[in-house]
Amino acid sequence: MVSLVVESPQRMSASQNVVVSETTRSSIITTTTNNSSSTQKPPTAPPGFISISKKKLLKNLDIINGGQRINAWVDSMRASSPTHLKSLPSLSSQQQLNSWIMEHPSALEMFEKIMEASGGKQIVMFLDYDGTLSPIVDDPDKAFMSSKMRRTVKKVAKCFPTAIVTGRCIDKVYNFVKLAELYYAGSHGMDIKGPAKGFSRHKRVRQSLLYQAASDYLPIIDEVCRQLVEKTKTTPGAIVENHKFCASVHFRCVDEKRWSELVLQIRSVLKEYPTLNLTQGRKVFEIRPMIEWDKGKALEFLLQSLGFGNSNSVFPVYIGDDRTDEDAFKMLRDRGEGFGILVSKYPKDTDASYSLQDPSEVMDFLQRLVEWKQMQPRM
Numbered sequence: 189m190v191s192l193v194v195e196s197p198q199r200m201s202a203s204q205n206v207v208v209s210e211t212t213r214s215s216i217i218t219t220t221t222n223n224s225s226s227t228q229k230p231p232t233a234p235p236g237f238i239s240i241s242k243k244k245l246l247k248n249l250d251i252i253n254g255g256q257r258i259n260a261w262v263d264s265m266r267a268s269s270p271t272h273l274k275s276l277p278s279l280s281s282q283q284q285l286n287s288w289i290m291e292h293p294s295a296l297e298m299f300e301k302i303m304e305a306s307g308g309k310q311i312v313m314f315l316d317y318d319g320t321l322s323p324i325v326d327d328p329d330k331a332f333m334s335s336k337m338r339r340t341v342k343k344v345a346k347c348f349p350t351a352i353v354t355g356r357c358i359d360k361v362y363n364f365v366k367l368a369e370l371y372y373a374g375s376h377g378m379d380i381k382g383p384a385k386g387f388s389r390h391k392r393v394r395q396s397l398l399y400q401a402a403s404d405y406l407p408i409i410d411e412v413c414r415q416l417v418e419k420t421k422t423t424p425g426a427i428v429e430n431h432k433f434c435a436s437v438h439f440r441c442v443d444e445k446r447w448s449e450l451v452l453q454i455r456s457v458l459k460e461y462p463t464l465n466l467t468q469g470r471k472v473f474e475i476r477p478m479i480e481w482d483k484g485k486a487l488e489f490l491l492q493s494l495g496f497g498n499s500n501s502v503f504p505v506y507i508g509d510d511r512t513d514e515d516a517f518k519m520l521r522d523r524g525e526g527f528g529i530l531v532s533k534y535p536k537d538t539d540a541s542y543s544l545q546d547p548s549e550v551m552d553f554l555q556r557l558v559e560w561k562q563m564q565p566r567m
């Protein structure tokens with residue numbers, strides 16, 4: 189049994205409540221209601237009991253429940269984006285790593301075998317952005333991809349239909365990638381665009397809209413982002429990003445001592461929005477509409493748009509590093525077509541079949557893919 193370093197072990201909804209039984213509590217606390225008439229005095233509690241109004245009791249219960257939830261969030265924040273296996277004894281961590289690698293071998297080492305498995309089917313490439321095409325950095329606005337990576341992705345797109353699937357909004361990711369020939373699924377797949385008709389390699393053309401799964405949420409996300417900016421401004425290092433159909437609150441640069449304060453701030457905003465979900469990525473909270481749509485659904489939608497809906501002649505390959513990429517890995521496993529590659533140096537619980545260590549290995553893999561394609565006889 190391998191014990192794993194999991195980036196965001198819990199997927200919790202902001203509206204999920206830990207239920208504390210009132211029956212148990214009533215043995216130590218008696219409650220009084222606020223709707224008793226002004227002439228009626230609330231009954232006094234017998235000696236040894238505390239008298240507390242129902243309103244106050246509910247508030248206190250919420251603090252107790254909230255406290256438990258906040259600790260769970262902070263634990264999960266601590267586990268997010270591990271950078272080393274320090275907490276594990278070195279020998280066993282090496283054994284764990286070896287055993288994980290056996291289960292999720294390097295996509296570079298298995299390259300020939302993977303290509304053999306594609307068996308002449310149409311390869312379609314899906315690429316996550318942060319941590320996959322660009323290295324993870326402190327400032328999300330400075331997550332640039334290298335020119336070499338851009339040239340490589342450009343070559344990949346000449347060989348195979350290629351899509352960027354990201355948590356960021358399309359405009360932001362486009363500013364980093366700058367390739368009009370790609371498909372883009374932004375806001376965790378809730379905003380999908382394709383290369384514009386009449387696309388020219390020489391001039392920038394607007395992508396054409398294919399699907400927006402959460403268009404109703406646009407004003408809500410805008411409002412929530414404004415409130416989150418306001419609420420978190422007293423927490424140094426917190427960064428709020430508006431991704432149009434979803435939002436992110438970064439804690440990579442927030443002092444660990446202030447994490448619970450940040451969770452409280454986020455929760456105090458989200459409690460007014462029961463249709464939004466709170467999940468966690470790499471040192472980031474993700475706020476998303478509570479709808480049945482994710483990167484896996486976006487992948488399926490794109491395959492359908494490309495004419496491979498029920499086809500068994502397609503071989504999709506998805507490369508990603510984060511928790512939200514798991515929905516796409518799972519989709520491929522369930523379809524029994526293609527496979528996922530997880531970008532990680534550390535063992536993680538994943539539905540991906542293969543692994544690559546970091547964006548530079550992703551680039552090597554993509555380059556080999558292009559070379560392999562160029563060697564194939566033309567049909």
Ligand SMILES: O=P(O)(O)OC[C@H]1O[C@H](O[C@H]2O[C@H](CO)[C@@H](O)[C@H](O)[C@H]2O)[C@H](O)[C@@H](O)[C@@H]1O
Nearest residue numbers: 317318324325326328331354355436470471472
């Ligand atoms: O789906 P992705 O493209 O992987 O987007 C997920 C989040 O990526 C970005 O945050 C991550 O990268 C930042 C820059 O390297 C890093 O500072 C942060 O800690 C990472 O979580 C993006 O800024 C987020 O909004 C996305 O949700």
